[in-house]
Amino acid sequence: QQPVQSPQAVILREGEDAVINCSSSKALYSVHWYRQKHGEAPVFLMILLKGGEQKGHEKISASFNEKKQQSSLYLTASQLSYSGTYFCGTEEQAWAGKLTFGTGTRLTIIP
Amino acid sequence: SAVISQKPSRDICQRGTSLTIQCQVDSQVTMMFWYRQQPGQSLTLIATANQGSEATYESGFVIDKFPISRPNLTFSTLTVSNMSPEDSSIYLCSVRGGGLGTEAFFGQGTRLTVV
Numbered sequence: 001q002q003p004v005q006s007p008q009a010v011i012l013r014e015g016e017d018a019v020i021n022c023s024s025s026k027a028l029y030s031v032h033w034y035r036q037k038h039g040e041a042p043v044f045l046m047i048l049l050k051g052g053e054q055k056g057h058e059k060i061s062a063s064f065n066e067k068k069q070q071s072s073l074y075l076t077a078s079q080l081s082y083s084g085t086y087f088c089g090t091e092e093q094a095w096a097g098k099l100t101f102g103t104g105t106r107l108t109i110i111p
Numbered sequence: 112s113a114v115i116s117q118k119p120s121r122d123i124c125q126r127g128t129s130l131t132i133q134c135q136v137d138s139q140v141t142m143m144f145w146y147r148q149q150p151g152q153s154l155t156l157i158a159t160a161n162q163g164s165e166a167t168y169e170s171g172f173v174i175d176k177f178p179i180s181r182p183n184l185t186f187s188t189l190t191v192s193n194m195s196p197e198d199s200s201i202y203l204c205s206v207r208g209g210g211l212g213t214e215a216f217f218g219q220g221t222r223l224t225v226v
Contacts, residue, residue, distance in 0.1 A: 002153065030212060032214065032215065034215075040219070041203065041217035041218060041219050041220060042154070042203075042215075042217050043217075044214040044215065044216070047212050047213075047214060049212050053212065055212060055214075087153060087154065089215070097141075097142040097144070097159065097207055098142075098144060098156055098159055099144075099156070099215060100156065101146075101153045101154040101155075102153065103153055104152070104153045
């Protein structure tokens, strides 16, 4: 079953903060976050691994609650370039490789 | 990082025909995947392309409809067979390295329209 993201869409003014949530019904090994701009391929932002390790973008932070199978992506002091659709991708087992992508959150930043 | 070349970038096809999409990676990668994405929607995994063996398909996708080849560690093809308008979508190739916690890279996608 596909992870559920919230909100579905959000509009912010430049400089405001945003939080995007991802919730899975399954136990997870890792959570990935990607941003996709219209007509482009998804681009990697961050990985959060079971056990607390994180890898990713220096200006974006995220959290991973392993017990609740939930992750949140925090975008602070948003820039116009942050606009796009954000997807979480979940991995249930180490070495599984394949990702199950969430429902998506469309973020629009306005000047 | 990995650079992925996916061809064609778009195509318009007649129903009942087949289209083969190619995915070429600039380095050897352990894992290759094919996704489908309806405009404005999320990505749905079609299958994992296994080097030298049959692909592993997700529920709802079958080999007869979406045959996949992966002859080596840098190349894969996805064929969409006997197409219908419902197959109109964006098809994306994705790769991951072999280590734990590695990110996924995506091709630019193939926008398929079936008329």
